[in-house]
Amino acid sequence: MKFPSIKNLVQSTVNTVKRFPIETLFALTGTIAATVKIELDRLDLTAENWCMRIIMIANLGFLLSLSTTLFAQGKNRSAGKKAGLKIAAAVVAICLIFILDPPSRQADYVRFFLLSLAFHLMVSFAAFTGKGQIQGFWQFNKTLFLRILASLLYGTVLFAGLAAAIGATNFLFNFRFESDTYFILWVWITGMFTTIFFLAGVPADIQALDEDKSYPKGLKIFTQYVLIPLSTVYVIILLAYEIKILVEWKLPKGLVSNLILGYAVFGILSLLLVYPIREQNENKWLKTYSRSFYFLLIPLQALLFVAVGTRVSSYGVTEFRYFLIVLAVWLLGISLYFLLFKKQNIKVIPISLALLTLLSIYGPQSAFTVSMYSQRRIVVNFFKKHNAFKDGKLMAVDSNKISMEEGSKAASRLSYFIDHYDLVALQPYFKKNLTPVVDSLSKQKNEYDHLPINREELRGLKYLWAKQQLGLNRFSEFSYYGKGSEMIEQINYVFARDQNIMVIKGYDIILSNYQPVDTVVNNYNGLKILQTKINDINVLRLNSEVLQFDPFEVVKKITADTVAMGKYFVKEDKYSPLRYELPGNLMQLTRETPKYTVTYQFDEIYFDLPKRDKPVLRGFRGQYLIKIK
Incomplete structure (x- = not known):
């Protein structure tokens, strides 16, 4: 076996950086920001927050730039057009730093995750937006999947070896490498080494992939003897539970939603992994399994809709329930597509999921807007019920006429709403202008150290102010249910x-x-x-x-x-x-x-x-x- 020389390794790295310059720059920026954040831990909160935002933008910029590079490569764009597209993608990603502000808005953490998920999905199909190319699409994603696994394996082994070396020098030579040294080492290995190693394995000849009919034997064994049996066990359990529900005629447990989604993920992943060999004579059973999978998914989706609908009717829409509803609708659409259409295109799975993910981030149809209106309606309905809603405005309730249980629930709902959507989201239902109220609260000092309050403390003050204005002061959200659902x-x-x-x-x-x-x-x-x-x-x-x-x-x-x-x-x-x-x-x-x-x-x-x-x-x-x- 011939090992690569140092010269070849350096040359391979240089070629990768030349092929993906903007992606490498984003990776380096995120790595440096993560290093600075580790060094500034608990020393400068403002700088830490900016580092976190830069890390997020570096991740999104890397993915968006890689998607653009692959799109231009798949379309055989000229060098000038490739450069223009990549610069435009980088500018879009950088502009997100002025939109995403997780320290101020907790929902931006979820928005970042959704954007990252959508951009990951875009990487999977960006080079294959034309008609056909299904074999190339599968081979491309198989290569990326295996390359990611190899990157994680090599990065983990490299970190373990270097961390052991640092520990040995500490022990033998009395050096004082602190714990943050190990964190920084991990950041640079995952941020730079594994990233460049992964990029080096991204296929350069997209068109040639469509002619590649090879299939890893180990992947077939893993799919047939691990993933498919697991999904089969899942469906047997879930169908038995559905029969139990019908016999006892009672509402399903909330956890069943996660189990159904788990079954769907295992099943779809296993079907995607064996897609190229489903037409082979010895694998004809895979087509039968595929149809039975989607067929059995239909009654489970009915159970999923019932489980989610039960929670929504009782507690309204939250971001999490919104995503469950969207996934349920998406699964139903995918199931019908693969059951009713003979010509099937597996590219529809990541493309449709990416579009739905992007639609759920911003706009009136987004998870955050829909859930905000739902939760606000629940708060308002409580005051309507107790005759404390006049001319479209909230009034203070008579707390003496409200049970402790109902009042505590109302206080808890109000707290949840302010924590997730802020006090100013209730402005349409207050006569008083809430912006000066928030400004005044933000200028208060901490009662213990007399320092300016942080964002978490400010959210607490907003809640207490609203609670007093609305007559809920004698109720506490700090309650729970004991035996028999007793408050x-x-x-x-x-x-x-x-x-x-x-x-x-x-x-x-x-x-x-x-x-x-x-x-x-x-x-x-x-x-x-x-x-x-x-x-x-x-x-x-x-x-x-x-x-x-x-x-x-x-x-x-x-x-x-x-x-x-x-x-x-x-x-x-x-x-x-x-x-x-x-x-x-x-x-x-x-x-x-x-x-x-x-x-x-x-x-x-x-x-x-x-x-x-x-x-x-x-x-x-x-x-x-x-x-x-």
Whole structure:
């Protein structure tokens, strides 16, 4: 076996860069940006955000430029036209940096993923947009698929070897390569080595691929003995579940959507992999399997539509459910196409999926617009139901006339809407101009370090502002469902101190009870003090005398009259349970012995409050105040 020389490797790399200059430049830009982001971790948030955006644009620019190169190559465009198309694609990709801003809009992470998916699909068919060329299309994508696997294998082995070498130098020569060195190494291997290695394997003669009738034997074995059996197991399970649903006549579980999509992916992938050999005499059964696959997919798609429709009717459209609906419609169209048309073109699979992906990113038909209108309608309908919608505007509801369960659901829906679509998306239903409100909230300082608030904190303030304006202040999104779908509130009671001051006049010792260990022993002037906890009950031993402090005594006392506790309610944090600040005398227990008087002063008690059950303690903390008689 003849190994390639260093000269040949360098020459091959130079040829690849010359063939794909813009793609290589995008890969290098993304790699450098990723390196800078690693070095700036937690040092400069603004610079980190820009690095993330550059990484995303580099990925999209690479894919879009590669698609354009392949399109020009497939159409035999002149060198000048090729250069013009590639420059235009690069400009389009670079302009996306002014559109995508994930740190400000969480939805842009999904938009980036969708754009990347669409551009990946474009790479698969860009060189084969003309009629026919199906054999060439299959051979091209088979080559890319195998090249990607080889790139990942080589890159992983190279990283493992170099990482081991770095670790050895650390051990043998006392070098100090930090953990970020390994991250940077991985970035450069995946960003540059595997990228150039992959590009070097992209077929140069597109037209010749249509005459290539070769087929890897290993691929046939993998498809026939792994993918097809797996998809068969899937369909048997899913059809049995569908029969079970029909017999019991109940709605399907939400997870069934993922299983059906998994079956569809396995099945379509296996059929694509064996497409060139389906006409061979020994493989005639593949045509029968293909028709049966799409035929059996029809009833499963009906189950998929029912599963998605059930969730949409109850909770409205979200981005995830939108994609499920689009995939369900796409699968139905693909199934009918391969069942009804004799002349079948497998290029329709990536082309149609790419078009649907692009349509779901921006515009009135996009996932984000459709889901925003759906979720906004749910919020508005709640206020209409409770007569708090007048002249097209939202009004504050009377919270005393709304159950805790319904109010908590409304608060949760409002929180979801503001987190995903922002407060200004509710502008059509507010008389007040929300832009100055948002500007005012954004200028607030963090109450702990007095620094400007971050984007996450700003979203929380927007939610709390809207909640108060709409009369939902006494409800919390911080709740969940227990057994029997019962709404459970999570509540936090704290001791309201004036500037963190606690008066301990009349006591000799203050003893912290914050230690996480089960048993703590202290000594004070010959007094042996032992702290422990048994079944959520604090036990304090002072020499031979034992005192017990049961937090449930306080919990029962402060939950006995929820109306009276209402005056202690404070504006809760966006991501915390309902919060009440009580005076110290309501959050303490006192015990007497012949030699000591001990008060346990709770700093905080937090617990769950089911609607029809006793409170469930989640934790508490405080300190002992000890008086020696």
